[in-house]
Amino acid sequence: MSSLASPPPAPGAQWSPPAAVGEWCPLCGAALLGEQDWCLHCGAAARTRLAATPRWRAPVAAVAIVLLVSLAILIASLVKLIG
Numbered sequence: 001m002s003s004l005a006s007p008p009p010a011p012g013a014q015w016s017p018p019a020a021v022g023e024w025c026p027l028c029g030a031a032l033l034g035e036q037d038w039c040l041h042c043g044a045a046a047r048t049r050l051a052a053t054p055r056w057r058a059p060v061a062a063v064a065i066v067l068l069v070s071l072a073i074l075i076a077s078l079v080k081l082i083g
């Protein structure tokens, strides 16, 4: 283990991020150095940002309402035809 560039921190010492830290891992919060694309702590893709979820609730609700109205009209017409 003599090939390490920096010596391990002393026992009990607080770990502090290097001065060149620009970003943090979105999952575990580990420091990312330079153009680092992957988190070395948890392995997550550090530069990947999740897109916001699309607002699909309103369209789905509208389609569901249209389907329910159509079904009700169909049932009413069938009942009127049969009865």
Ligand SMILES: [Zn+2]
Pocket (backbone or CB within 6 Å): 025, 026, 027, 028, 029, 030, 039, 040, 041, 042, 043, 044
């Ligand atoms: Zn991470």
